[in-house]
Amino acid sequence: MDLKYDMAQLTRRQMLRTAGAGALALGGGSLLAACGSSESSSKSGSGSGGETEVSDQLGWLKLSQFAGFFLAQEKGYYEDEGIAADIRAGGPNIIASQLVSNDKATVGNDDNGTVLQAIAKGTPLIIYGTIFQRSPYAVLSLPDAPIRTLEDFAGKKVALSPATRPLLEPLLESAGVDPSDVDFLPAGPDPAQLVNKQVQGYFGYATQQAVALEQQGVEVVTTLLDDLGLVNYGNVLITTPDRVEQERDTLVKYLRASIRGWEYAIANPEEAGKLVATKYGPKGLDTETEIAVNKAQVPLIENPAGIMRITEERMQQVIDSYAAGKALEKPLKAADVMTTEILDAAYGGKRTLL
Incomplete structure (x- = not known):
């Protein structure tokens, strides 16, 4: 798509x-x-x-x-x-x-x-x-490969910013997930990476990218980083x-x-x-x-x-x-x-x- x-x-x-x-x-x-x-x-x-x-x-x-x-x-x-x-x-x-x-x-x-x-x-x-x-910063995913917990990152390709990765990795380790089990990729300027299934997770704003996708008929699973332990x-x-x-x-x-x-x-x-x-x-x-x-x-x-x-x-x-x-x-x-x-x-x- x-x-x-x-x-x-x-x-x-x-x-x-x-x-x-x-x-x-x-x-x-x-x-x-x-x-x-x-x-x-x-x-x-x-x-x-x-x-x-x-x-x-x-x-x-x-x-x-x-x-x-x-x-x-x-x-x-x-x-x-x-x-x-x-x-x-x-x-x-x-x-x-x-x-x-x-x-x-x-x-x-x-x-x-x-x-x-x-x-x-x-x-x-x-x-x-x-x-x-x-x-509102969150990881966006699709229903067929949802990311709702830190454990769900294992084995998935995830697009994110270079500055987000060092903040996420300690959380993954605390949940028993080896960061090397996650395939981190640079985030593009829009969520097309996710919609086209090039990645299973995309970091964006729950109140912007996620809402815009839903308005276009794309069902999105939205998990705030706050809910994963990154308080902000x-x-x-x-x-x-x-x-x-x-x-x-x-x-x-x-x-x-x-x-x-x-x-x-x-x-x-x-x-x-x-x-x-x-x-x-x-x-x-x-x-x-x-x-x-x-x-x-x-x-x-x-x-x-x-x-x-x-x-x-x-x-x-x-x-x-x-x-x-x-x-x-x-x-x-x-x-x-x-x-x-x-x-x-x-x-x-x-x-x-x-």
Whole structure:
């Protein structure tokens, strides 16, 4: 079966770079043009209407994984807080964590592993929240050769990124699977390898590649890496320690409005999908697919304690997973890489803001 996969549905650059996502070999200039420029300075100041300007550098294109920010704009939640939000698309050549650490954006989001690796190298970043409580990164397989457990990897051909392999191998060994019994191959830019049965496993996003395949009538078995033992947040929210100290009120207002936008998106996935497909996303997005993506990502975003919440306990598990794969230059403590004070202030003792 020859799969003509809509490249606009592909997710983050890190699919070929880190375990939480990966670098996608996106061809053509249209998507690059859709990313826009992110090189302008981001020092917070007053907008033309007296609002405080906040630039938010997304980790990838304006797709449904960021729908809540777009809903916050559409519903006027940023305006309510006196914020002029500049939400900037990312792309293959844009690394959000670099732009935020270099004061080219007030805040941003990036892959959890990418951020931890940067912090381990001394980059001034701090995590203050997350979009996904569990990373959507998953191994995709077909029903005739499903991969649901670590033991199921034995004897199979699996396409993945070079950076994912060292994180997966310790998990396989812990389950009694010799990594040499798995035939690892480089992941292509789309899941055609899986559909054409060149491989039995393909690492991609449960909320993008898997959903798009299902929309095209391909039945897929999706197993999150989180369920296999690789604990990871998805799209962590980042800023710099200096901004937390000097611009705390602005960050709280921006986050409070963003939370409201995400709560609305979760409650209204059809509206969110249509908005991404027709207004915010790159040209060529399919509305029904974006609606399906919005529905599929809800379980990974929701948290009884409040969306976007992070904890030191889970972050330490993330750190330990990366340390086991020797992906960090030095040991890290969760308390040193994250803060909950912005979230706490934004929620004000509540668990929901709508």
